[in-house]
Amino acid sequence: MKVLLSGNEAVARGAYEGGCRFAAAYPGTPSTEILENIAKYKDVIYCEWSTNEKVALEVATGASFAGARALAAMKHVGLNVAADPFFSLSYIGSTGGIIIVSADDPGMHSSQNEQDNRHYARSAKLAMLEPSDSQEAKEFTILGFEISEDFDTPLLLRLSTRLCHSKTVVELGERKEVPVKGYEKDIKKRLVLPAHARLRHIYVEERLKKLSKFSEQFEYNKMEFNDKSIGIISSGIAYQYAKEVLPDASYLKLSFTYPLPFKLIEKFSKNVKKLYVIEENDPFLEMEIKAKGINVIGKEIIPITGELNPSIISEAFGKKRKSVTIKKMPSLSPRPPALCPGCSHTPVFYTLNKLKLTVTGDIGCYTLGALPPLNAIDTCVEMGASLGNAFGMEKVLGEKSDKKIVAVIGDSTFFHSGITPLINIVYNKGTSTVIILDNRITAMTGHQEHPGTGKTLMGEDTVTINPEDIVKACGVKHVFTVDPYNLKELKKVIKREVERKEPSVIIARRPCILLLIRKREVGKPFYVDTEECIGCKICLQLGCPAISMKNEKAYINELFCVGCGVCAQLCPIDNTMIQRENDS
């Protein structure tokens, strides 16, 4: 049967058909839907949201030790978190086939950087596959398990945003049951202390040679001869863009991109007049090929930065299309993403802004608190960074600093990587103030469960882990839970705690408004009494998408308003913002 699947859905399908028994991930765009879709096969594949990517890879490694086919999925920066087990695992190899899926984000649609994770395959010296559409994403997942087992190697399946989120046609197949091999103790393989690891390193170098041979004859590393005046080497989604723009050129399409098939590349290069490499972001193929003394044109014409697309290739090859132009184009306001009406993060950022605090931030929906009009966050580095950053700044600036520092971190991010830096604050005698924005869900990536929600990915009930308990167990003595909708209380507690000469944690707790909307637990909308409104625009400082100005008066779009009432608390004139009693 033929169906349309996104790249992520196709990887999930490949895991199913390929006999996978164990899958783990921490959510992250553009990889999240892989595990969400594997969960549809939970009868045959155990699957989980792990607390972070390192844990996801560790549990998948355990499953492989036990002889099951296992997969760990993450966004590109997730592999940085999981890099430690990733490198060890390369030496250890596989028992049950093991695939690490890295979903890179060229163009940074939802990420803090544009790192090209193909480099990880080279530095960890393991096999890598790069699909160029959903059909290949499915097939390479199945093949990936086989290669992993045949060559005793972990396999990196490298995807990118456009592949993950584009739907293309896939032919479905049946699941092939692969028995669990079971566990047999083998410390020379799995216990990488120096004496063993030295031998394993020799093995890894041998393995690379075998994988190179395999790469030479791998059926998806393929030459397609056409007009031989132009030869193009490409891989992944870039191949599809190139084919679109230059359908008549000759191609060497690479799918097994580490280690590379250099004999094949050389053969191809001898058969074409002018040789190009078209690849997204870093010159990964280009540098490898040039190092072999083969001359190619690559990054001279294809940019390193930003997402690649067929328009860029058109321009690079002088094939730009004539498009429609607007004679008098006005300047168009951008449409940045925004915190939702009724978002529990909004009042916290409004308060932090008013108190003029320095705020070290973290990653989640709440990073949007950095944008105007809230302008409330100073820094954002990576998941879990806010606490360590705040502590470091405080140690240097000291008590004399006129600006107080606060760290803000989401609940899912706190479980992911906020606990160790909190222990560090307590242990190293910090005085930091930390606000945990506990909206009871992983909101940014589309509402995934986490250790604080009481549910697992497979839909089972489980223990709910409370941030309060963790924080206290870390040795923090001053722990306060507040409702962020209560502006007065929020301000009072934050103001008091930043002055305290000991670490304190404020937990701002209220469920994500989207969860409440789904359960129909939101309030009636507000409207503005235009007779009363003085047009002071204080309510606009919330950046609530439901509030704007109309004829010099505040206006609330009642279709968007969820009745949180935060704007009414701000309004200086009583009875101006009024809640409806019935749905209008």
Place this chain on the structure above:
Amino acid sequence: METKSVMICGVGGQGILLASDLLSQTMLEVGMDVKKSEVHGMSQRGGTVISNVRFGEKVFSPLIRKGDAEIILAFEKLEGLRQIEYLKKNGVVLVNNFVIEPLPVACGLAEYPEDVISIIKSSIPDAIVIDALSLAKKAGNARSMNIVLLGVLAKKLEIDKKIWYYVIEKRVPKKTWEVNKRAFDLGYEVI
């Protein structure tokens, strides 16, 4: 058949992903190769949403290149104007006469151009302007605006209406079948 490209653009929450799913599925039903692309994530929080749908005998790129879209279907007019450079010479623009103010506009930090439709028409005189909200209300639910617009698009694609109905029924809950088919028909009759 040569590959055709349709771009659907608008704002997160307008039902663009459902519309582009229905379009892609219809093309798959009639035996074409189909690719469609959009980005999930940040952009869904009230940001710009662009869906690229391409179909034909063999499709390579899931992304449309500039100057290559046969049709641009804009769910929101400012977003239509923003993507206009993707339109082919003599391409078709279908634009919903509907405004969603971007946050910077709502906060008074930027302006929404006054005459978006006439700006579009100055370059594309044949642009078709649709009042999808009234049609959706007429169909019985303001939220069926996306299906009204899909109906308008369908008229331009010359595929048997029965196949569209079939695909809609396969995808939306049964209790909304009637509203959605009415919305589709109202859109279909616009041109």
